[in-house]
Amino acid sequence: MTSWLTVRRGDAPLIVSFPHTGTEIPAEYDSRLVSPWLARKDADWWIDKLYDFAAGLGATTIHTAISRTVIDVNRNPTGVSLYPGQATTELCPTTTFDGEPLYKAGAELDPAEVPERRALYFDPYHAAIEQEIARLRQIHPTVVIYDCHSIRSVIPRLFEGELPNFNIGTNSGTSCDPALTAAVEADCDATKFNRVTNGRFTGGWITRRHGDPKSGVHTIQMELACRGYMPETLGPVGEGEWPTAYDPAYARPMREALTAILNSCLHFARQET
Known part of the structure; x- marks a missing residue:
């Protein structure tokens, strides 16, 4: 690997994907950006810490250290929007979720740069997922891919109001068996947190590209509202106040819920034939 x-x-039948926790920006891109903070503002903060128990369950984990500002490995590589008619960011984002420009005037992203970034960072990430699916399918008839995400709870440009704590995405029911969705929903409903299934977020490219239930590969995306696992001021945030520090005590209830969820994914995979 790189x-x-x-x-x-x-060796367990579970792949846990971390596509948006990276904060590394190569120097050739960094100098053109408005600010280091703005370029990292929309990272899925602390999600890798929150799920660091996954390896102990025998799960395979796949993580990119590259910031989504360089390239978003959870977008359609052709550039087609995953959510037509709704605000979102591109394969190579030019704005933050709040609509703030990422690039300095006169140093904007050239569309000709996108294929190179795709070859360097996007394609290897998905190749790694495919390799691990193939490896695990030699051991297990059923494999679950669990794609980890988080987002600030209130972003008016992207969605109305306050996002539920748990946002389950299954590409509107096509990327995994309904029994897996029901098991994850039950774990969410057993907590103090609220949830929605296939609401504003129905699953990104990872969920849509790799989910193939008929072939024994079930994918599910979990988008967490940040307030469920880290202190968060709802609404706009400024430099110096975001992200807040990771607090294990604050995160414990969410971490316990996620442990139950990943165990349910494993149970589903081991029972499914």
Whole structure:
């Protein structure tokens, strides 16, 4: 693997994907950006810490250290929007979720740069997922891919009001068996947190590209509202106040819920034939 792509192999029928926790921005891109903070503002903060128990369950984890500002490995590589008619960011984002420009005037992203970034960072990430699916399918008839995400709870440009704590995405029911969705929903409903299934977020490219229930590969995306696991001021945030520090005590209830969820994913995979 490369220095920015980390695959930790387990033998359980579960792949846990971390596509948006990276904050590394190569120097050739960094100098053109408005600010280091703005370029990292929309990272899925602390999600890798929150799920660091996954390896102990025998799961395979796949993580990119590259910031989504360089390229978003959870977008359609052709550039087609995953959510037509709704605000979102591109394969190579030019704005933050709040609509703030990422690039300095006169140093904007050239569309001709996108294929190179795709070859360097996007394609290897998905190749790693495919390799781990193939490896685990030699051991297990059923494999679950669990795609980890988080987002600030209130972003008016992207959605109305306050986002539920748990946002389950299954590409509107096509990326995994309904029994897996029901098991994850039950775990969410057993907590103090609220949830929605296939609401504003129905699953990104990872969920849509790799989910193939008929072939024994079930994918599910979990988008967490940040307030469920880290202190969060609802609404606009400024430099110096975001992200807040990771607090294990604050995160414990969410971490316990996520442990139950990943165990349900494993149970589903081991029972499914």
